[in-house]
Amino acid sequence: MTVLDVSNLQVEAVAEYFRDSRDALERSIRERSVLAAIATIADVITTAYRRGGKLLIAGNGGSAADAQHIAAEFISRFRFNRAPLPAIALTTDTSALTAIGNDYGFDRVFERQILGLGRPGDVFLAISTSGQSSNVLTALRVARDAGITTVGLTGSRGVAMSQLCDLVVVAPADDTALIQQIHITAAHAICGLVEQAMFGR
Numbered sequence: 001m002t003v004l005d006v007s008n009l010q011v012e013a014v015a016e017y018f019r020d021s022r023d024a025l026e027r028s029i030r031e032r033s034v035l036a037a038i039a040t041i042a043d044v045i046t047t048a049y050r051r052g053g054k055l056l057i058a059g060n061g062g063s064a065a066d067a068q069h070i071a072a073e074f075i076s077r078f079r080f081n082r083a084p085l086p087a088i089a090l091t092t093d094t095s096a097l098t099a100i101g102n103d104y105g106f107d108r109v110f111e112r113q114i115l116g117l118g119r120p121g122d123v124f125l126a127i128s129t130s131g132q133s134s135n136v137l138t139a140l141r142v143a144r145d146a147g148i149t150t151v152g153l154t155g156s157r158g159v160a161m162s163q164l165c166d167l168v169v170v171a172p173a174d175d176t177a178l179i180q181q182i183h184i185t186a187a188h189a190i191c192g193l194v195e196q197a198m199f200g201r
Helices: 008-030 032-050 062-075 094-104 111-117 134-145 176-199
Strands: 055-058 087-089 123-128 149-154 167-170
Touching (some): 008 032, 008 176, 032 055, 032 123, 032 149, 032 167, 032 176, 055 111, 062 087, 062 176, 094 111, 111 134, 123 134, 134 149, 149 176, 167 176
Parallel strands (some): 055 087, 055 123, 123 149, 149 167
């Protein structure tokens, strides 16, 4: 099949999605609270790193993939070569996830890892497009009780999650895929700001 074989309807469907994506990003640019939250989260993570803390990240489904993506940017590199920064995606250890899910229930798969791995001074980045994922909310509660700074990425319906976060980026969108696009863009901005602050390039 060549490009010429696709229908105009298909091409327009792609164009419409790209326009929706552009519009969601432009809404984010216009909302100063979104931009300020992103910059402040970067400052919080930088401060934690300078004090010997680490970043813990969790989410479900596409947000789990984003958690792994973000952790990789910190532990490896983002824009330039530098020392690794400690970041752990709580979504990757299948033995831990299935053991906790089997023994304690799926709602506690992140909570137990935070209790075992988290320390006061760490930062927990929670990601939920709906803001209503019960395992993410449970993890946020236990993280706050443990003296861990809680930050979040959510969508416009994430009221419950926002109440459990010290800082939160609320993507100005209702569509899950568009929220996820804003989340990974925000996460890249955070990585870039932290990397610059830590290594001054």
